[in-house]
Amino acid sequence: MSIVVVGASLAGFSLVHDLRERGYDGSITVVGDEIHPPYDRPPLSKEFLHGDVDIALGETDDPRTRWLLGHRAIGIASTATGPGVTLDNGTTIAGRSLVLATGARARTLPGAQAPAGIYTLRTVDDARAIRAALRTARTVVIVGAGLIGSELASTAATLGVQATIVELATDPLSGVFGPLLGALCADLHAANGVRLRTGVAVAEFLGDEHVSAVRLTDGTLLPADAVIIGIGAVPNTEWAQDSALHIDNGFITDAQCRTTVPDIYAIGDCARTYQDALGTHHRCEHWSNATAQARIAAACIVGAPPANIPTTYFWSRQYGRMIQFAGNRRPDDEVRFIDGDPSTPSCTALYERAGEPVAVFAIDNARLFTRYRKQIERRPAAIATP
Structure with a gap:
């Protein structure tokens, strides 16, 4: 019987690949709300804004896999043959297993629907609109100093656009890297x-038909030919709210990506998965998490031994620098530089707990970063130590 996947982005595409790699030869139906074949999102805030680059994830011409693109799921269905999904055209598709990979959508702000010239970045169509805007803009205001906002600011600067980042938090990226290394990343903007x-x-967006300025809560007025909002994402779960699934800032799953309903799995940005290392459920929006959870769910579906649950890993390219992080940090972890320091062009730092490395951070030091990342992945017990 067929396996049904709702979501045709990285997580859904990776699941199809991993199922085939594990020998599953049955039919797979993939539903996607975008009309575009599966594509990679990380370049959208970087290289893609300079010009078209190849972002296709791979081939979709396997006759055993049916891709229903341009269709939106509107509800979970329970059928005699297994779990299914109802689509916006009224049809229901069911299979022996149902995998939810519906991703997330960009958060926005009140008043951002008008005037024109205010953007969020989530899809390739969003990126094309932003790219067109940056070609003529002299000034851009970016709301949010997270990784996406920082990458957008970096790209805007390389295109010769004067960028200003507005961030509600007083210590940007401290929640991600801690105050010391968060400040180090924030300093890249001024430099x-x-x-x-x-x-x-x-406080408000100014302009009649097109945005002209942004007023801040302290009264400051920032001129803006364009505004890009990068303040995180909201999991796409509302369409399934009338189902028996447990939903709380994502579809709740166990460590093997199984939801609270038998034979229904959730992976990627829409899933809030239990993580042994953290001792709680956590929703992770990083590229590596989507591919890792696809492997985990594929193994579970075909009855293979559980796939390894990797540590968190992500990267960001800003101002020509490569920032990398791996592991699971906590606010009280000790930070120790093992190469360079905040004043040097490149550096590597370890987060340590009870004397053991639990996470690693690096700027422009891929070799040393990879060595410690592998060491941390070989010591999962150290990461879970309270």
Whole structure:
């Protein structure tokens, strides 16, 4: 019987690949709400804004896999043959297993629907609109100093656009890297001519038909030919709210990506998965998490031994620098530089707990970073130590 996948982005595409790699030869139906074949999202905030680059994830011409693109799921269905999904055209598709990989959508702000010239970045169509705007803009205001906002600011700067980042938090990226290394990343903006305003929020967007400025809560007026909002994402789960699934900031799953309903799995940005290392459920929006959870779910579906649950890993390219992180840090972990320091062009730092490395951070030091990442992945017990 067929396996049904709802979501045709990285997580869904990777699941299909991993099922085939594990010998599953049955039919797979993949439903996607975008009309575009599966594509890679990380380049959208970087290389793609400079010009078209190949972002296709791979081939979709396997006759055993049916891709229903441009269709939206509107509800979970229970059928005699197994779990299914109802689509916006009224049809229901069921299989022996149902995998939810519906991803997330960009958060926005009140008033961002008008005037024109205010963007969020999630899809390739969003990126094309932003790219067109940056070709003519002289000034851009980016709301949010997270990884996406920082990458957008970096790209805007390389295109010759004056960028200002507005961030509500007083310590950007401290929640991700901790205050010391978060500040190190934030300092890259000033070093590259990007203004960073922290501890302040957007009060309103000004302009009649097209945005012309952003007023901040402290009264500051920032001229803006374009505004890009990068303040995180909301999991796409509302369509299934009338089902028996447990939903709380994502589809709740166990460590093997199984939801609270038998034979239904959730992976990627829409899933809030139990993580042994953290001792709680956690929703992770990183590229590596989507591919890792696809492997885990594929193994579970075909009855193979459980796939290894990797540590968190992500990277970001900003101002020509490569920032990498792996592991699971906690606020009280000790930070120790093992190569360089905040004043040097490249550096590597370990997060340590009870004297053991539990996470690693690096700027422009892939070799040393990889060595410690592998060491941390070989010591999962150290990561889970309270």
